[in-house]
Amino acid sequence: MIDLLAQADTAVDGLKAVGAGLGYGLAAIGPGVGIGLVVGNAITAMARQPESAGMVRTTMFLGIAFTEALALIGFVVFILLNFA
């Protein structure tokens, strides 16, 4: 009985680690797509209006950082599942 409980405990730890890794990986997909869209559209805008490149890059940088916040939330969930 004790052996079974110990095995179940190990399995739960393993599943937690798998869940943390999967969650982090899945959470990084959306921001990756988002950053691609942000930068792609910013480059289009800079090609159409080179004189407004400074303003476009300002907006692009902030857009990238905001999108990255989603990945950081996934990262924090990974930290909490693995180390808390």
Added chain:
Amino acid sequence: MNESTEQRRLASSDVEQNQEPEKGIVADMIVRGMKVAPVWLLFSWLIWGIDGVASSAYGLGLIFANFIAAAAFLTWAGRISTAALMFAALGGFIVRLGVLTLAVVAASKISVFAPVPLGITIIVSHLGLLVWETRYVSLSLAYPGLGPAHITQTNHKETK
């Protein structure tokens, strides 16, 4: 150097600065972050104790380093080409996430590591600094005259 040449030189350097705005944005964010950091660390100490202060300080350091790395990489790539900018944005995202993960996994071996204050600090500082900066950038893009006093005064002197 006569006055008109000097004005053209100042104008061109102004354009160059505007072409690389990431440095200015991140410098603003770091300055604001450094101002708020003591308050946040005190708050962490009151709630989580010494472990919380150490982990919060580490989280703030990670976020500052993340912003600096993003700006440096994008500025460097922007000087090369727009294709390099695309590569830097997407490659930099993956690299920075990997470095953040390694940094946290390495720090988890330290005895004062506390995951909850670290996680909360990462999210709050990242989003807080971004919202603060966006508010200022939105104001200054729509109403350039509302920029901080020292910048507005410098531009005014240059145009005189």
